Amino acid sequence: MHPFRYVAASSIDEAVAVLREHGARARCLAGGTDILVQLRGGRYELDALVDVKGVPEASAMRLGRAGLDIGAAVPCYRIYEDAKVAAAYPGIVDAASLIGGIQIQSRASLGGNLCNAAPSADGIGPLLVHDATVVIAGPTGTRTVPVDGFCTAPGSTVLDDDELVVSVHVPRPPTRFGAAYERFIPRNEMDIAIVGVASSLVLDRSGKRIESARIALASVAPTPIVASKAAASLIGEPPSEEAFRAAGEIAAGEASPIDDMRGTIDQRRDLVRVLTRRTLALAAQRASAGAAR
Amino acid sequence: MTQAPIAKAHVRCELNGQPVEFLADQHMSLLEALREVLDMTGTKEGCNDGNCGACTVTMDGRIVDSCLVLAPEADGRRLETIEGVAPPGGLHPLQQAFLEEAALQCGICTPGFLVAAKALLEREPAADEHRIRHWLAGNLCRCTGYDKIVRAVLRAEAEQPKPRARRSGTA
Secondary structure (H helix, E strand, C coil), rough: CCEEEECCCHHHHHHHHHHHHHHHEEEEEECCCCCHHHCCCCCCCCCCCEECCCHHHHHHHEEEEEEEEEECEEEEHHHHHHHHHHHHHHHHHHHHCCCHHHHCCCCHHHHHHHHHCCCCCCCHHHHCCCCCEEEECCCEEEEEEEEEEEECCCCCCCCCCEEEEEEEEECCCCCCEEEEEEEEEECCCCCCCCCEEEEEEEEEECCCCEEEEEEEEEEECCCEEEEEEHHHHHHCCCCCCCHHHHHHHHHHCCCCCCEEECEEEHHHHHHHHHHHHHHHHHHHHHHHHHHHH | CCCCCCCCCCEEEEECEEEEEEEECCEEEEHHHHHHHHCCCCCCCCCCCCCCCEEEEEEEEEEEEEHHHHHHHHHHCCEHHHCCCCCCCCCCCCHHHHHHHCCCCCCCCHHHHHHHHHHHHHHHCCCCCCHHHHHHHHHHCCCCCHHHHHHCCCCCHHHCCCCCCCCCCCC
């Protein structure tokens, strides 16, 4: 492995300064579960790795009136072991508790998952269906962008070389909101999604109609994508098996999967149908349960 | 362009209850530092990319793959490796149970399984089989087929000293 400098940054400014100094030859380190593997595999070389776990904004998790702020380096276990967060954001917890195994969950973060920008990222779909935003810091201050559009291609994001992700903001869900994430892999743990689907919906006051919905698909396009036509088909519909099945059919059409070592185009389209239906049903169940509380 | 050599990282941490201080290349993994700098070869290298769990150690009480941790990240942390599992002059109940249940053959994965299983039992002393299998999913074994390992963990769990019954009586 090409030798690099390890810098434990204690502030955003310090991290940005190192990124500026090295340009494309420096990157941030959160849990290291992707970047260290890529460096060791020779996918690219770096001269400096900036550990952001000591940056307060990147290692904090706050649940407030406006929603949930998850520091970019907050490891998965801190999300699912926080009872309040787990109760309020089960769709995000679905993903945090199935990324890798327990060892990986001790380190891997949603911020890292975003920056790694894998088409198969488990953590991005749930953020998409929560309308989450990404707080980015750079030399001129901070900017906020939607998660939708943050990833631009496999391994690529909107980040400039001298920018870093500080945190992810997940707005407080409205009442009668539910979300869920499921993926398909050949074993139960420790694998890369052949397809992943996240869904969320809001039920109307009566609980009998869907007011709004979001569906996101992983591993069926160059980046995780939003299936907006499938979601739109649900507006005004009852939260029924029939409506969910129809949405799954539309979502399968919005996917643009490829054949590769993990799965075929047909298998992936079929999985989109199945997982869309299942995650919508679970999201509806959670929305009803939340409304009953 | 030749670059100035990068200074070694000075790492101070607690390792198996003892303060330890060492120098390591800044890009060196914790796994390499343990084995090659500190000469603690109990922790094994399997895949070196976070899939097999052979290099599992605990850092501040949580299990991690030491191949996916940089040595300088260990600065100020509390580490435990397989060398810290057995009490002086004996075996940890999990180690004894692995022997009784023949839960190892080649043994390369065993230190990782023991460190991971110990962390589970300390956290969840009544974990059921499903939970044990889930917790150990990040550890691969190509010899035993896993059943013997799971049986060994269940055995160690059953043989651990029971917490005193609460006075109120109900479980």
